Amino acid sequence: MKYLVTGAAGFIGSSLAHKLCAIGHDVIGIDNINSYYDPALKFSRLETLKPLRNFTFFKMDLSDNNAIAQIFHAHRFDRVIHLGAQAGVRYSIDNPHAYLDSNVNGHLNILEGCRNNGVEHLVYASSSSVYGTSNTTPYQTSSAVDHPISLYAATKRSNELMAHTYSHLFSIPVTGLRFFTVYGPWGRPDMAPFKFTKSIMDGKEIEVYNNGNLSRDFTYIDDIVESILRIQDVVPVKDKFDMSGPDISSAPYRIYNIGNGAPVSLTRFIEAIESATNIKAIKKFLPMQPGDVFTTHADTSELVKAIDYQPVVSIEEGMSRFVSWYSDYYGKQ
Numbered sequence: 001m002k003y004l005v006t007g008a009a010g011f012i013g014s015s016l017a018h019k020l021c022a023i024g025h026d027v028i029g030i031d032n033i034n035s036y037y038d039p040a041l042k043f044s045r046l047e048t049l050k051p052l053r054n055f056t057f058f059k060m061d062l063s064d065n066n067a068i069a070q071i072f073h074a075h076r077f078d079r080v081i082h083l084g085a086q087a088g089v090r091y092s093i094d095n096p097h098a099y100l101d102s103n104v105n106g107h108l109n110i111l112e113g114c115r116n117n118g119v120e121h122l123v124y125a126s127s128s129s130v131y132g133t134s135n136t137t138p139y140q141t142s143s144a145v146d147h148p149i150s151l152y153a154a155t156k157r158s159n160e161l162m163a164h165t166y167s168h169l170f171s172i173p174v175t176g177l178r179f180f181t182v183y184g185p186w187g188r189p190d191m192a193p194f195k196f197t198k199s200i201m202d203g204k205e206i207e208v209y210n211n212g213n214l215s216r217d218f219t220y221i222d223d224i225v226e227s228i229l230r231i232q233d234v235v236p237v238k239d240k241f242d243m244s245g246p247d248i249s250s251a252p253y254r255i256y257n258i259g260n261g262a263p264v265s266l267t268r269f270i271e272a273i274e275s276a277t278n279i280k281a282i283k284k285f286l287p288m289q290p291g292d293v294f295t296t297h298a299d300t301s302e303l304v305k306a307i308d309y310q311p312v313v314s315i316e317e318g319m320s321r322f323v324s325w326y327s328d329y330y331g332k333q
């Protein structure tokens with residue numbers, strides 16, 4: 001089949017494109033390669049995709065509605081996996097317009113492309129941040145998500161509502177995925193696994209928020225990619241909905257948590273990096289940051305039931321693999 005993968009120069013997008021091409025699909029990747037973090041890393045990811053004959057890349061901004069409409073019309077995609085977005089919780093506090101442009105207008109352009117070109121299945125990225133300050137864990141997809149605490153989270157929740165609307169109005173099969181702290185080789189420099197590893201290996205202190213009393217549902221990249229590959233084959237249809245429940249819907253729409261399903265304490269996470277690097281971390285304890293939450297914990301039972309797969313990589317193994325990649329990529333010992 002022919003796939004569109006948005007955010008193809010990104011962490012998850014590039015890894016997914018590799019797997020889709022390896023299976024034998026044709027993949028068109030798009031990305032605007034912005035400067036939110038070092039574009040050199042994005043170009044390096046694309047370099048690893050260049051040798052693949054069934055991968056084609058176009059530099060393109062999601063908010064460019066004419067360009068998005070043209071690429072849909074030209075390529076007639078069978079399926080779309082929409083991972084491109086302006087990322088980052090804290091960055092959204094000072095740069096709100098970037099999130100409306102990419103995450104709202106860009107998402108709308110993808111929905112319009114699917115609507116007008118008979119796409120068989122749209123899978124798109126949401127985020128665990130939609131759960132906001134909810135202290136009922138593990139988070140279930142039926143939990144209330146009406147109180148986001150960052151603009152990033154608000155745009156991701158709007159993505160879910162927009163996607164459901166298009167699915168209902170135009171019978172587009174749509175699946176949303178609420179990602180939980182994805183990490184691994186080629187990961188994003190703005191996230192804790194990368195930032196902590198860099199600081200520890202450089203002999204610099206790491207900032208530990210809320211005195212370390214935090215936990216995250218860390219999910220290794222290979223587990224994420226395998227889950228996406230499986231769920232994109234599970235195409236939602238109307239007649240499989242349980243119309244007796246409280247969330248009655250006539251749309252071929254699903255939403256799942258995609259995570260490890262087992263939160264890791266910040267202390268254990270730091271210890272995993274210390275073990276992988278054989279270096280003791282220098283810690284600077286700081287208070288809770290605006291837009292942060294105390295814990296994230298995914299109830300992944302619905303996803304596991306749908307795809308018959310559960311993450312298998314522990315934080316110790318995952319961080320060992322990340323540190324190995326980081327050392328090779330940046331030439332550090």
